[in-house]
Structure formats: C-alpha cells, structure tokens
Amino acid sequence: MAEVALNKDGEFSVASEFEPQEWEMMKNKYRIGDFLMPCCKAPAILKTSPNGLPFFSHYSDECASAP
Numbered sequence: 001m002a003e004v005a006l007n008k009d010g011e012f013s014v015a016s017e018f019e020p021q022e023w024e025m026m027k028n029k030y031r032i033g034d035f036l037m038p039c040c041k042a043p044a045i046l047k048t049s050p051n052g053l054p055f056f057s058h059y060s061d062e063c064a065s066a067p
Ligand SMILES: [Zn+2]
Pocket: 037, 038, 039, 040, 041, 042, 058, 062, 063, 064, 065, 066
C-alpha cells in the first residue's frame, strides 16, 4: 500500500490530501491505469482502510520494490 500514486498527468496524488467524499467519488469513477504506483509504474487502485484512511494499492501483486 502507498500514500502516493502518479496520476494521468504524471503528477503525484497524495491520498491523505483528498476529502473522504472526494476519495469515494474518485473510487467510483476512476479506471485501472488512471493511477500508477510510483515504485514500479504498475496500475494502482484506490482503497480505504478499515479506519477510514485512503491509500493506493497495487492492482495486481505487490512488487518487490514496494516499501
Ligand atoms: Zn510497485
């Protein structure tokens, strides 16, 4: 899991900087490939932890370079 991902413009998106409602809206409309993991450029998916914190995760398996 990661707090930061690259968006379609190649800029960093920081999960914790999104409002919870904004995050949920994005979760509903993003497509696989809209966000990329900064570690390996693999597609990222948007997730919310059980305690409500937004984060990015690898679409497929964690890569070896993930922190
Ligand atoms: Zn990775």
